[in-house]
Amino acid sequence: MRWRGDSHPVLNALGLIVMLFAVLMLFPLAVSWFVGDGATVAFDHAVLITLAAGLLMWLPTRGRKRDLHTRDGFLLVALTWIVMPVFGALPLLDFIPDLSVTDAYFEAVSGLTATGGTVLVGLEHLPVSINLWRTFMHWIGGMGVIVLVVAILPLLGIGGRQLMKVEVPTPMKEQSLTPRIAETAKGLWMTYCLLTVACALSLWIAGLDVWEAIIHTFSVVGLGGFSSKDASLGHFGNVSVDMIVIVFALLSGLNFATHYLALARRSLRPYLADPELPFYFATLALSIVVLTVYLMQFGAHPDFLSTLRYVAFHVVSISTSLGLATYDYTLWPMFAQIWVLFLGSFIACSGSAGGGIKMMRAMILYKQVFREIVRSLHPQAVHPVRIRRQPVSDDILHAVLGFSFMYMVTIVSLTLLLTATGLDIITAFSGVVACLNNTGPGLGALGPASNYQGLTDFQTWVLSFTMILGRLEIFTLLVVLTPVFWRR
Amino acid sequence: MRWRGDSHPVLNALGLIVMLFAVLMLFPLAVSWFVGDGATVAFDHAVLITLAAGLLMWLPTRGRKRDLHTRDGFLLVALTWIVMPVFGALPLLDFIPDLSVTDAYFEAVSGLTATGGTVLVGLEHLPVSINLWRTFMHWIGGMGVIVLVVAILPLLGIGGRQLMKVEVPTPMKEQSLTPRIAETAKGLWMTYCLLTVACALSLWIAGLDVWEAIIHTFSVVGLGGFSSKDASLGHFGNVSVDMIVIVFALLSGLNFATHYLALARRSLRPYLADPELPFYFATLALSIVVLTVYLMQFGAHPDFLSTLRYVAFHVVSISTSLGLATYDYTLWPMFAQIWVLFLGSFIACSGSAGGGIKMMRAMILYKQVFREIVRSLHPQAVHPVRIRRQPVSDDILHAVLGFSFMYMVTIVSLTLLLTATGLDIITAFSGVVACLNNTGPGLGALGPASNYQGLTDFQTWVLSFTMILGRLEIFTLLVVLTPVFWRR
Numbered sequence: 001m002r003w004r005g006d007s008h009p010v011l012n013a014l015g016l017i018v019m020l021f022a023v024l025m026l027f028p029l030a031v032s033w034f035v036g037d038g039a040t041v042a043f044d045h046a047v048l049i050t051l052a053a054g055l056l057m058w059l060p061t062r063g064r065k066r067d068l069h070t071r072d073g074f075l076l077v078a079l080t081w082i083v084m085p086v087f088g089a090l091p092l093l094d095f096i097p098d099l100s101v102t103d104a105y106f107e108a109v110s111g112l113t114a115t116g117g118t119v120l121v122g123l124e125h126l127p128v129s130i131n132l133w134r135t136f137m138h139w140i141g142g143m144g145v146i147v148l149v150v151a152i153l154p155l156l157g158i159g160g161r162q163l164m165k166v167e168v169p170t171p172m173k174e175q176s177l178t179p180r181i182a183e184t185a186k187g188l189w190m191t192y193c194l195l196t197v198a199c200a201l202s203l204w205i206a207g208l209d210v211w212e213a214i215i216h217t218f219s220v221v222g223l224g225g226f227s228s229k230d231a232s233l234g235h236f237g238n239v240s241v242d243m244i245v246i247v248f249a250l251l252s253g254l255n256f257a258t259h260y261l262a263l264a265r266r267s268l269r270p271y272l273a274d275p276e277l278p279f280y281f282a283t284l285a286l287s288i289v290v291l292t293v294y295l296m297q298f299g300a301h302p303d304f305l306s307t308l309r310y311v312a313f314h315v316v317s318i319s320t321s322l323g324l325a326t327y328d329y330t331l332w333p334m335f336a337q338i339w340v341l342f343l344g345s346f347i348a349c350s351g352s353a354g355g356g357i358k359m360m361r362a363m364i365l366y367k368q369v370f371r372e373i374v375r376s377l378h379p380q381a382v383h384p385v386r387i388r389r390q391p392v393s394d395d396i397l398h399a400v401l402g403f404s405f406m407y408m409v410t411i412v413s414l415t416l417l418l419t420a421t422g423l424d425i426i427t428a429f430s431g432v433v434a435c436l437n438n439t440g441p442g443l444g445a446l447g448p449a450s451n452y453q454g455l456t457d458f459q460t461w462v463l464s465f466t467m468i469l470g471r472l473e474i475f476t477l478l479v480v481l482t483p484v485f486w487r488r
Numbered sequence: 489m490r491w492r493g494d495s496h497p498v499l500n501a502l503g504l505i506v507m508l509f510a511v512l513m514l515f516p517l518a519v520s521w522f523v524g525d526g527a528t529v530a531f532d533h534a535v536l537i538t539l540a541a542g543l544l545m546w547l548p549t550r551g552r553k554r555d556l557h558t559r560d561g562f563l564l565v566a567l568t569w570i571v572m573p574v575f576g577a578l579p580l581l582d583f584i585p586d587l588s589v590t591d592a593y594f595e596a597v598s599g600l601t602a603t604g605g606t607v608l609v610g611l612e613h614l615p616v617s618i619n620l621w622r623t624f625m626h627w628i629g630g631m632g633v634i635v636l637v638v639a640i641l642p643l644l645g646i647g648g649r650q651l652m653k654v655e656v657p658t659p660m661k662e663q664s665l666t667p668r669i670a671e672t673a674k675g676l677w678m679t680y681c682l683l684t685v686a687c688a689l690s691l692w693i694a695g696l697d698v699w700e701a702i703i704h705t706f707s708v709v710g711l712g713g714f715s716s717k718d719a720s721l722g723h724f725g726n727v728s729v730d731m732i733v734i735v736f737a738l739l740s741g742l743n744f745a746t747h748y749l750a751l752a753r754r755s756l757r758p759y760l761a762d763p764e765l766p767f768y769f770a771t772l773a774l775s776i777v778v779l780t781v782y783l784m785q786f787g788a789h790p791d792f793l794s795t796l797r798y799v800a801f802h803v804v805s806i807s808t809s810l811g812l813a814t815y816d817y818t819l820w821p822m823f824a825q826i827w828v829l830f831l832g833s834f835i836a837c838s839g840s841a842g843g844g845i846k847m848m849r850a851m852i853l854y855k856q857v858f859r860e861i862v863r864s865l866h867p868q869a870v871h872p873v874r875i876r877r878q879p880v881s882d883d884i885l886h887a888v889l890g891f892s893f894m895y896m897v898t899i900v901s902l903t904l905l906l907t908a909t910g911l912d913i914i915t916a917f918s919g920v921v922a923c924l925n926n927t928g929p930g931l932g933a934l935g936p937a938s939n940y941q942g943l944t945d946f947q948t949w950v951l952s953f954t955m956i957l958g959r960l961e962i963f964t965l966l967v968v969l970t971p972v973f974w975r976r
């Protein structure tokens with residue numbers, strides 16, 4: 001397969017995606033008009049500009065349509081994630097006075113990558129529609145815009161298999177649920193919608209008003225982490241709300257393919273067959289027990305139950321990469337903070353809305369290490385790495401090992417870059433980890449009680465890039481940035 | 489190959505090694521007697537106890553001698569590195585009042601693993617022979633006790649190939665220089681001795697007194713880092729000494745097989761053929777340039793030349809894993825500190841006296857990442873990773889990827905463990921990295937101006953373990969600690 005040197009079909013598809021994005025923006029526009037919160041004009045402008053830009057990309061390239069190849073797929077996905085936040089930032093830029101372009105782009109990237117680190121303060125004074133747009137971006141991005149697009153584009157005659165391959169975050173990409181990829185995408189998307197409705201109803205019943213319930217539902221189900229309150233979920237101090245959020249964050253951290261199969265077959269068996277699920281719950285449970293015992297010794301919270309409540313909430317929220325907070329956990333001893341941040345790098349399952357290395361890769365890595373140990377003792381024996389008795393191919397193994405290595409190299413180099421700009425090491429490291437895992441809050445000056453506002457423009461751009469890098473699991477963006485990609 | 493459940497041959501070989509160690513201890517004993525520094529009795533005791541212990545292991549197991557298998561090799565190497573520091577600590581424990589067993593063991597591990605982090609203060613008041621013993625342990629350990637043993641044990645009828653395979657730190661273990669492994673070991677060892685003599689003469693000519701020259705030579709050539717001065721090499725403030733140390737640290741950081749071939753063939757061609765060498769020098773040169781420019785902006789040193797002097801010294805000293813210091817670099821901005829610490833994790837070449845991931849592995853990792861990028865664009869094409877045009881086998885690739893992963897997991901988990909005991913994160917992280925890379929000084933409370941004395945007993949034991957783990961490149965120790973190893 002050769003690079004055609006012809007990117008018109010990519011531009012054409014990007015134009016369609018941008019136009020679709022403009023359509024999605026009609027939702028906060030409608031809400032703004034319905035509630036009368038004064039942000040209608042901002043959304044008017046944003047929708048018009050986005051639509052116009054999409055048309056400008058789509059119209060002139062219409063005649064050059066063809067099926068998308070692997071390279072087209074990489075380019076389209078990378079461009080989508082770089083360009084979409086530009087339009088996502090428009091309503092914020094239009095409505096919020098003194099918001100810089102840098103900060104607006106960061107906020108939109110943080111929204112669409114479902115990271116949830118914010119540069120805004122005084123969230124409770126923002127219009128409902130603006131806060132809704134912030135978490136609606138989480139919701140759109142959490143499941144993957146492309147999955148959404150794949151479910152719709154076939155109607156428009158554009159092949160989606162290449163996109164799906166590039167974007168859907170799973171080390172086991174070869175498995176598809178149904179023979180037709182569009183069916184798969186639709187199935188995942190409907191599962192996602194069902195979960196969304198269930199979460200919104202639960203939060204509303206637990207006492208949040210309708211808009212707060214919807215805003216936070218988008219945040220939770222997309223594992224985003226934006227809130228409409230500066231104090232995040234801690235603002236409400238509502239135990240039922242905390243518990244509902246834990247349950248739905250846990251569900252969103254699982255592979256949506258498993259949810260879909262369970263729903264389609266009306267059976268719990270797919271959950272039993274999910275290879276990641278036992279490790280996911282076991283690691284979380286163990287962490288909650290260990291940290292509760294540890295924090296009890298430090299008297300971080302008044303009693304056992306409140307310790308358990310805050311530990312359980314933050315272990316689940318940070319490690320699934322949701323990132324909502326009910327307490328300033330930077331007040332905990334450093335060990336507990338680091339542990340929770342560290343969990344965030346591998347807990348979320350493949351095919352979930354979460355970020356990081358993913359549980360499946362962590363399992364493969366663990367088994368590979370074990371295999372190396374056995375092989376050093378029995379050099380002749382052949383012990384393939386197996387997941388649920390199925391051997392993992394060498395190609396997948398290489399990809400997983402290569403990814404984990406790049407993941408750590410990325411953390412080290414971006415941390416170095418940020419410390420070179422004068423950031424202290426905890427803030428730099430935790431900021432990079434929180435953005436690369438799409439978690440949101442970090443430690444130090446980026447803890448849940450503070451936010452990303454204090455950074456310089458350069459640092460903000462670095463972290464915007466980091467979030468996109470994390471959302472695209474490093475390689476997709478890296479590939480496009482390589483000279484090899486552009487050769488011939 | 490089966491585990492015989494019979495560890496007598498291992499015990500027998502260990503007894504021999506311990507007796508050999510007692511013989512090596514005669515050197516500082518002789519020096520102590522010659523100089524009359526009052527430590528003679530301490531060495532008398534130590535030699536006798538060590539000899540007796542060796543005999544007690546060797547005598548009863550004499551009749552059970554057989555060739556050592558892979559598992560025996562692992563066990564012997566692991567036991568050697570755990571047991572030898574016990575005897576190495578004896579003279580220190582005997583002579584220095586109030587030195588705890590924990591600290592004495594740490595000091596001996598730090599000596600034998602050529603790490604060079606110390607728990608002692610007032611080094612200038614210690615007898616010559618004690619300081620000599622400290623760096624002589626570096627020298628013994630730097631080249632690898634086992635290489636030494638392999639060069640001698642064949643005379644005693646014990647097969648060494650298995651040991652060499654287990655201990656010699658190179659990802660390309662299959663290559664041996666000469667058909668006979670004992671020849672190889674002897675060649676490496678003689679090269680090492682030559683370098684030692686050249687370094688000692690140079691330091692003596694540059695103005696150090698005979699004993700200071702010898703003590704620091706052992707430290708430099710073994711890439712250890714102990715000094716006989718609390719202010720390390722900065723005590724002398726001698727530019728020629730600094731430059732000599734840089735040159736010999738650079739030589740010790742190269743693969744000794746290359747030195748050996750160059751000497752044996754009386755040609756510089758082996759250096760040109762060394763695949764690691766260009767990357768080694770290029771990375772170091774680039775780092776020196778970047779950090780000099782960076783530190784000039786901060787005015788860390790009065791002028792360009794002094795900035796260059798201190799940057800060049802510490803870049804070479806820390807990244808080759810020597811660890812001597814001429815300045816308290818924790819006064820530099822954090823970026824420069826972290827950069828230097830980070831270099832230490834991969835600069836030293838395979839087959840050198842240095843620690844860390846090793847340049848060869850770093851090159852393989854880099855090429856593997858590049859290969860993954862190419863493969864994601866051309867899934868059908870076959871692009872093996874090549875070093876100097878030779879394809880790297882999948883087995884080696886797996887081992888390298890597995891090692892790097894374990895290396896990072898080790899850093900993360902031990903850092904977490906140390907923060908859980910109350911250490912601040914910079915100190916914990918840099919201590920683990922400095923010990924795992926066998927560098928010596930870390931950052932924070934473990935910088936070159938302070939030392940490891942302030943740690944609790946538990947933290948000291950953890951770091952002793954870390955140094956051995958690093959010296960044995962993680963897997964050897966890990967394998968022995970696995971239940972699989974002991975099964976059947």
Ligand SMILES: [K+]
Pocket residue numbers: 114115116223224225321322323438439440
């Ligand atoms: K998040």
Ligand SMILES: [K+]
Pocket residue numbers: 602603604711712713809810811926927928
């Ligand atoms: K060292």
